[in-house]
Amino acid sequence: MLSxxxxxxxxxxxxxxxxxxxVITYVASGIFNLAFAAMAYAVARFYYFLxxxxxxxxxxxxxxxxxxxxxxxxxxxxxVLFRHLRLRSTLVKLMATVGLSVALxxxxxxxxxxxxxxxxxxxxxxxxxxxxxxxxTINADQLTTYIGLVVxxxxxxxxxxxxxxxxxxxxxxxxxALTSLSGTSPGRVSLGVWAAxxxxxxxxxxxxxxxxxxxxxxxxxxxxxxxxxVVAAKLRSLPLAVGVALVMxxxxxxxxxxxxxxxxxxxxxxxxxxxxxxxxFLLFYALRGQAGDLVAGGALDRAxxxxxxxxxxxxxxxxxxxxxxxxxxxxxxxxIVGIVAFLPGQLDxxxxxxxxxxxxxxxxxxxxxxxxxxxxxxxxSQITFAGGGAVLAAExxxxxxxxxxxxxxxxxxxIVPVGVVLGLLTIRLGNLYIALxxxxxxxxxxxxVFGRDPFYNFGSGxxxxxxxxxxxxxxxxxxxxxxxxxxxxxxxxxxxxxAGLAMSAVRFSENGAKTLGISVVQTKVLVSGLATYTAxxxxxxxxxxxxxxxxxxxxxxxxxxxxxxxxxxxxxxxIAALIAGIMFVVMPQVFSTYVxxxxxxxxxxxxxxxxxxxxxHPEGVVAQTxxxxxxxxGRRKPAPVTQVPPGTPGASGPSAGTxxxxxxxxxxxxxxxxxxxxxxx
Amino acid sequence: MTxxxxxxxxxxxxxxxxxxxxxxxxxxxxxxxxxxxxxxxxLAVLGSNGAGKSTLARAVSGLVPSCxxxxxxxxxxxxxxxxxxxxxxxxxxxxxxxxxxxGLTVLENLRMALTTEKGSKEExxxxxxxxxPVLGQRRRQLAGTLSGGEQQMLSLxxxxxxxxxxxxxxEMSLGLAPKLVDVVFESIGRMRDAGVAVLMIEQFASxxxxxxxxxxxxxxxxxxxxxxxxxxxxxxxxAYLGGAxxx
Numbered sequence: 001m002l003s004x005x006x007x008x009x010x011x012x013x014x015x016x017x018x019x020x021x022x023v024i025t026y027v028a029s030g031i032f033n034l035a036f037a038a039m040a041y042a043v044a045r046f047y048y049f050l051x052x053x054x055x056x057x058x059x060x061x062x063x064x065x066x067x068x069x070x071x072x073x074x075x076x077x078x079x080v081l082f083r084h085l086r087l088r089s090t091l092v093k094l095m096a097t098v099g100l101s102v103a104l105x106x107x108x109x110x111x112x113x114x115x116x117x118x119x120x121x122x123x124x125x126x127x128x129x130x131x132x133x134x135x136x137t138i139n140a141d142q143l144t145t146y147i148g149l150v151v152x153x154x155x156x157x158x159x160x161x162x163x164x165x166x167x168x169x170x171x172x173x174x175x176x177a178l179t180s181l182s183g184t185s186p187g188r189v190s191l192g193v194w195a196a197x198x199x200x201x202x203x204x205x206x207x208x209x210x211x212x213x214x215x216x217x218x219x220x221x222x223x224x225x226x227x228x229x230v231v232a233a234k235l236r237s238l239p240l241a242v243g244v245a246l247v248m249x250x251x252x253x254x255x256x257x258x259x260x261x262x263x264x265x266x267x268x269x270x271x272x273x274x275x276x277x278x279x280x281f282l283l284f285y286a287l288r289g290q291a292g293d294l295v296a297g298g299a300l301d302r303a304x305x306x307x308x309x310x311x312x313x314x315x316x317x318x319x320x321x322x323x324x325x326x327x328x329x330x331x332x333x334x335x336i337v338g339i340v341a342f343l344p345g346q347l348d349x350x351x352x353x354x355x356x357x358x359x360x361x362x363x364x365x366x367x368x369x370x371x372x373x374x375x376x377x378x379x380x381s382q383i384t385f386a387g388g389g390a391v392l393a394a395e396x397x398x399x400x401x402x403x404x405x406x407x408x409x410x411x412x413x414x415i416v417p418v419g420v421v422l423g424l425l426t427i428r429l430g431n432l433y434i435a436l437x438x439x440x441x442x443x444x445x446x447x448x449v450f451g452r453d454p455f456y457n458f459g460s461g462x463x464x465x466x467x468x469x470x471x472x473x474x475x476x477x478x479x480x481x482x483x484x485x486x487x488x489x490x491x492x493x494x495x496x497x498x499a500g501l502a503m504s505a506v507r508f509s510e511n512g513a514k515t516l517g518i519s520v521v522q523t524k525v526l527v528s529g530l531a532t533y534t535a536x537x538x539x540x541x542x543x544x545x546x547x548x549x550x551x552x553x554x555x556x557x558x559x560x561x562x563x564x565x566x567x568x569x570x571x572x573x574x575i576a577a578l579i580a581g582i583m584f585v586v587m588p589q590v591f592s593t594y595v596x597x598x599x600x601x602x603x604x605x606x607x608x609x610x611x612x613x614x615x616x617h618p619e620g621v622v623a624q625t626x627x628x629x630x631x632x633x634g635r636r637k638p639a640p641v642t643q644v645p646p647g648t649p650g651a652s653g654p655s656a657g658t659x660x661x662x663x664x665x666x667x668x669x670x671x672x673x674x675x676x677x678x679x680x681x
Numbered sequence: 682m683t684x685x686x687x688x689x690x691x692x693x694x695x696x697x698x699x700x701x702x703x704x705x706x707x708x709x710x711x712x713x714x715x716x717x718x719x720x721x722x723x724l725a726v727l728g729s730n731g732a733g734k735s736t737l738a739r740a741v742s743g744l745v746p747s748c749x750x751x752x753x754x755x756x757x758x759x760x761x762x763x764x765x766x767x768x769x770x771x772x773x774x775x776x777x778x779x780x781x782x783x784g785l786t787v788l789e790n791l792r793m794a795l796t797t798e799k800g801s802k803e804e805x806x807x808x809x810x811x812x813x814p815v816l817g818q819r820r821r822q823l824a825g826t827l828s829g830g831e832q833q834m835l836s837l838x839x840x841x842x843x844x845x846x847x848x849x850x851x852e853m854s855l856g857l858a859p860k861l862v863d864v865v866f867e868s869i870g871r872m873r874d875a876g877v878a879v880l881m882i883e884q885f886a887s888x889x890x891x892x893x894x895x896x897x898x899x900x901x902x903x904x905x906x907x908x909x910x911x912x913x914x915x916x917x918x919x920a921y922l923g924g925a926x927x928x
């Protein structure tokens with residue numbers, strides 16, 4: 001038993017270092033760093049390069065990796081990315097860190113190449129020494145992990161509690177604005193926090209590499225387990241995060257004493273333990289109403305914050321009316337759909353198959369357009385609903401003999417209750433918690449359902465034929481495009497309807513919507529249901545295109561990239577969904593066909609960098625390009641000035657009061673007045 | 682007196698704001714505001730809710746960027762400076778609400794205010810505790826758990842224990858009992874007597890006018906009246922601020 005506990009403490013120590021670092025960076029910067037594993041991999045890979053490939057000794061390799069390379073990486077990332085994110089919305093923050101997690105590992109591999117041997121040495125000398133502790137054996141790697149945690153805790157707590165540097169970090173947590181008014185530069189403090197965070201990520205990566213292997217996948221899985229401890233700590237209690245991380249590590253190992261991890265049941269239960277922890281804590285906090293969004297900074301910070309960079313809000317402000325028939329957005333949409341419709345006949349079988357696959361993913365992406373773009377909820381489990389739609393449709397075809405298209409369209413209805421229940425369960429949670437709980441839900445379903453037989457079937461899943469009338473890739477592409485257009489028109493109409501207006505109201509302000517008598521629950525259930533249906537239909541089409549359900553293609557990690565590509569294009573734009581879906585499938589193939597295979601990862605890097613661009617342009621590429629084009633045309637004729645009646649609420653300029661004609665107001669001086677959406681004058 | 686006319690162009694201007702304009706996203710909240718505060722001068726900024734008083738203070742201290750105009754402080758153009766640099770140049774902004782770090786103790790709050798001080802920090806702390814003995818008794822208590830009045834004392838102490846050139850006091854009396862309002866005015870008066878220039882934003886218009894040399898009235902982001910504080914009669918205040926705020 002003791003040996004299980006000691007081994008568990010080793011794992012728990014790594015969780016604790018990761019969780020502690022995530023908590024500190026979150027409270028100091030307001031950013032939940034989903035790229036923590038990617039940063040850990042980057043530093044661990046650099047350490048491996050120095051230690052194994054360059055033959056350095058352990059101490060200099062560790063010192064240079066952890067105290068030169070890691071802080072430099074953290075400071076660089078702060079300068080180019082994180083400093084732009086502080087006042088952005090949860091969605092943009094999450095997607096930018098997803099972009100980083102997607103782009104960073106391939107960039108490191110382009111520089112240092114993929115490690116030939118994934119079994120990497122840690123900080124202990126090889127061959128590993130072993131020690132006897134109360135009759136149980138621990139090895140030197142485990143010992144360095146314990147020491148690592150103790151050192152991190154002593155130095156971290158000492159720095160935070162007893163030094164001026166720590167005082168400034170804690171002041172920054174309270175209020176960035178007040179910190180700057182005190183003569184302390186928040187930028188410099190944040191720079192230090194991110195440098196320290198990268199060092200801790202690197203330490204966790206180096207310590208975990210000997211057991212989990214030096215690969216992005218294994219690190220991502222273990223680090224996402226650390227998220228559970230962070231959630232348990234309500235994102236801000238360092239001692240609780242460390243304590244829960246240690247308990248979780250011990251529980252994961254002790255369970256293996258009673259359940260054989262190589263058995264079917266054990267293989268499902270053991271990896272689920274951290275996620276079960278997370279769900280339990282989330283439910284506990286949700287029931288007590290303690291899982292709202294953490295408000296960054298103090299009252300002064302909120303007072304001086306302008307537009308939060310939420311793409312769902314930005315688009316609404318800049319998008320203008322969508323009721324005109326000759327709306328530029330409608331024209332652009334028709335043109336893009338026309339181009340896509342023109343393509344199948346012009347491409348060979350291979351490329352039109354890819355195009356059909358892209359359109360199928362675009363259907364699934366429409367669900368994000370609904371739930372995130374319209375509903376303003378950051379759901380990371382849409383890909384799981386897509387997988388559910390695919391699996392259920394395949395079951396209906398195989399066992400009930402249904403027609404594939406009917407199975408997809410009707411089967412999706414049965415997935416809707418799952419989405420609605422998830423929507424109801426998460427209704428009281430803040431956006432970051434919703435993101436984490438949906439990601440956890442996706443991971444659990446992946447492990448417990450998609451990853452198990454009969455659904456997994458050695459990775460190929462179940463057969464899923466196409467409808468008889470669409471056996472060629474061209475025909476299937478047309479069918480997918482028709483379904484995409486039907487769902488797109490449905491979404492546009494929902495957006496224009498009273499229900500759509502209610503959704504907008506809820507998105508802008510839940511409390512405000514409640515005061516108007518709008519039922520937030522009803523609105524969110526409607527959005528969840530529609531989005532789940534759309535995702536499930538998309539999943540069915542993805543499976544029909546591939547001829548099989550391919551369960552691994554519905555991994556939540558892939559879903560993060562889907563969403564990152566979509567948000568990069570624009571989370572509220574239907575055309576952005578179409579472009580994002582096609583690019584996601586076609587771009588990697590273009591690179592591997594026409595560019596050197598060494599650069600096969602470049603599209604992934606580009607997707608990642610695209611998501612990073614959100615920090616500067618949260619409205620997405622499509623809206624940004626549209627605005628640029630409109631501005632180009634706008635130069636030819638001056639934009640009409642909206643006349644605002646005196647005293648109009650929301651008018652940005654002051655207006656002449658009737659009782660005070662002598663006042664020289666900006667309107668009187670000939671300055672343009674514009675109407676803002678909910679802006680505060 | 683017109684909107685763009687300066688309040689006072691003393692021979693030794695400490696703060697001069699010329700044609701300042703500020704936007705919050707799509708909404709413009711200040712239009713062509715011009716003020717001038719000489720060394721040792723005091724200026725009261727009056728106006729109803731949403732007039733742009735706090736925005737003026739935030740723009741001067743660098744918290745919100747301006748989209749037009751110029752701010753000159755102590756002979757230097759600080760229009761594009763960061764709040765940190767402006768603070769280090771000797772301008773202290775005591776913001777509206779409780780300008781304290783709620784998660785830090787009283788002592789830590791005071792230490793944060795001293796990060797730019799080069800002299801003896803112990804002496805500064807002693808001065809703060811002498812001025813407000815209650816802070817000395819509660820030095821280990823989290824600032825967020827102090828009463829409103831005590832938090833405001835802490836905010837004042839953070840400015841009083843150092844030697845700034847100019848202090849912006851934004852609605853320091855808001856929500857305080859009359860006795861504590863007296864403490865606030867007394868404290869700011871102490872700064873003025875020590876040669877510190879003061880930009881005071883107040884809703885207690887008559888008290889502010891009694892305190893300041895000069896005054897401006899902001900209405901919907903523009904200066905609608907400016908002049909000597911003792912020339913701002915009741916009739917004028919009623920015209921611009923209404924009966925409630927002028928009281």
